[in-house]
Amino acid sequence: MSTESSRRLAWRKSSYSGNEGGECVEVAVAPGAVYIRDSKDVHRPNLFVQAAGWSSFVKFAVDY
Secondary structure (H helix, E strand, O other): OOHHHHOOOOOEEOOOOOOOOOOOEEEEEEOOEEEEEEOOOOOOOOEEEEHHHHHHHHHHHHHO
């Protein structure tokens, strides 16, 4: 997905981020993939992982 296309995704921040801005990671879900970006620099290329990989990461983080 191009950077231009990824800007049209519905980006979300963690509910733990608060409203003060600052250093946040945002995620957006697309068919088969999850995109990740730095909220301070949204014009840089995004990282993306397959949905199964994201699912494994979240499970690990929750179980940790």
